[in-house]
Amino acid sequence: MYEKLFRYGLFPAYETLRGRATVRHIAEYRDGQWLDETQLAQLQLTKLNALLAYCWEHVPFLQDHWRAAGCRPGTLRHTSELAQYPTLTKTLITANYQDMVARPWRGRTLAKATGGSTGEPFRCEYTMEAYARRTAVMWRGYGWGGASLGTRTAYVWGTGMRGSGWGGLKDRLYHAAFNRRFFDALNMNDANIDARIAAIQRYRPAALVGYVAPVVLLARRMLATGARVPGLRGVLTGAEALHQVERSDIEQAFGCKAFDTYGSREVMLMAAECAHHEGLHVSADHLLLETLGADGAPVAAGESGAVAVTDFHNFGMPLVRYLNGDAATYSTRNCSCGRGLPLLESIDGRVLDLLKTPDGRHIPGEYFVMVMLGWPEVRQWQVVQTAPDSLQFRLVSNQPLTPDQHASLIKSVQPLLGDAMRVEIVSVDSIAPTPSGKRRLTVACANAARIVD
Ligand SMILES: [Zn+2]
Missing domain, CATH: 3.40.50.12780 (ANL, N-terminal domain)
Structure with missing residues (x-):
């Protein structure tokens, strides 16, 4: 209605x-x-x-x-x-x-x-x-996956809300008008993931849109606990490619089809799957x-x-x-x-590993994409988790960043990563793509050995 x-x-x-x-x-x-x-x-x-x-x-x-x-x-x-x-x-x-x-x-x-x-x-x-026009194209593509304009939709996303205060209230009203709610994708851990799933259940969305990694995390937890989110028309994923294993976990957990989308901030939605999934x-x-x-x-x-x-x-x-x-x-x-x-x-495209903090929280790679928006002097970057409690920013820039800039970058991520995570910044000449040509922007501990010399 x-x-x-x-x-x-x-x-x-x-x-x-x-x-x-x-x-x-x-x-x-x-x-x-x-x-x-x-x-x-x-x-x-x-x-x-x-x-x-x-x-x-x-x-x-x-x-x-x-x-x-x-x-x-x-x-x-x-x-x-x-x-x-x-x-x-x-x-x-x-x-x-x-x-x-x-x-x-x-x-x-x-x-x-x-x-x-x-x-x-x-x-x-x-x-x-x-x-x-981009908005119109986006609604068309999202519509193929069951998340049309005005559909009650849960977003497992990192942005969209300005927190508390007037800005936050305005955002909440705006998103409420669009019939959508944002569920923080940045701070999920073993202790709060069930509450996150329960919050989505209570919202009773007709569609769910999210970054691949956190949506897969939710799906796997739901498969383990038997939790359900009934009534979904589709789960739409973006920010990185959706692989077959992830797709089938999502479909099994959420009880509906998964729809892959391809977009970028430069031009928004470029391609999306229809219900035929070909x-x-x-x-x-x-x-x-x-x-x-x-x-x-x-x-x-x-x-x-x-x-x-x-x-x-x-x-x-x-x-x-x-x-x-x-x-x-x-x-x-x-x-x-x-x-x-x-x-x-x-x-x-890019590969974004989900990183796990020492206190057990999962940080989607998309978070670092957002952080690095604030650093136009950095030409290329990669975040590698070299140990469970150690993270390395590898930066390519025309001029090396100053110690003050290093401190400022670390200060901006430390609250989310937690004090137990050591953050180090190194300047490198280049960042090699994977043999298949993909760019790994964030690299989890398990994959770090293959990346760092
Ligand atoms: Zn088609």
Whole structure:
């Protein structure tokens, strides 16, 4: 009842009040998912040409970057011709930040810090329209997993609440309106995990959304104790890949299907699973997701390649062929659900181990991603638990951090990690990816031997 009231009444009214066309975007993407291959290709081409023409006129760095690569303004006949354009990296964007912002939007964009997928802190800008569209795309993808706009949803998440006081009250009211509640994913331990499960049971959610690691932790505890959370339509996971063993534990414990999602702070939801579970549908009516080989050329479906994203609708700081640091593999098949949106078979992104503190609490790797957002001078990082009571931050930066900065970083994490955890900071030249190309951002004790020399 409330779900419908919110979706068709309160939410449209609120968005209109905020001057956002989210409701129109939701309708556009609702229809976009059913376009056939030809219609989708035409739509992509139209959106891409509009974006490129805009960048050629208004984005100084992209003009220079593209001209230097031999590109000239002109209409593409097929999206595959975008392969002539050079890719964009975080380093290039950061070094040319002001000239990456489109002239007409200067001073009017919103900014967002991101940890990125590879542990390179990074900022980017976007317009309100881009945000409204991303929100619409997110609700579509979440809807496939049973967590539509207004669905009573439990979030096992690290952020979303500002604690007590006025900010906290505002957050609680806002989230209550959206019919969702946040359950802290940061402080779970053997002593409080049953209470956390009981709190979720009492909330009686129709869907659950969370980081992979803490959701798996809840699932395994529920399997051990026999606790249930009845009535769920789906469990949606994000922040890292969902593997088969984890998926089956979640499905068994929660009594519903698990839905993998793939997103990033730069562009929000890029792909999500539908109820057919044959892969993750790429939001191809909203963005272009290419997979590139070592030579920079697109790889075939079935082969893994570096992810390059082009967001069709962010005219504030247009990301065109932006390498986000992940690798992914397109499926060679179409989904039997009939949606035209292409499928990703797998995403080889970051790996976030759950770390256990000496006093028995579990800290999801995503916590460190959030902490490192505050350190833009750090180009790359990895947190390795070298012993049960010892944690090492391995940092790559242009200039080594000062002792004061070290102290400040340690001070920011010590309260959560507890006094029994020794925290050490070391500067390193680089952080090697795993042999499969994945980036391990947090490494638990059990896996540390393989990482640290
Ligand atoms: Zn499907």
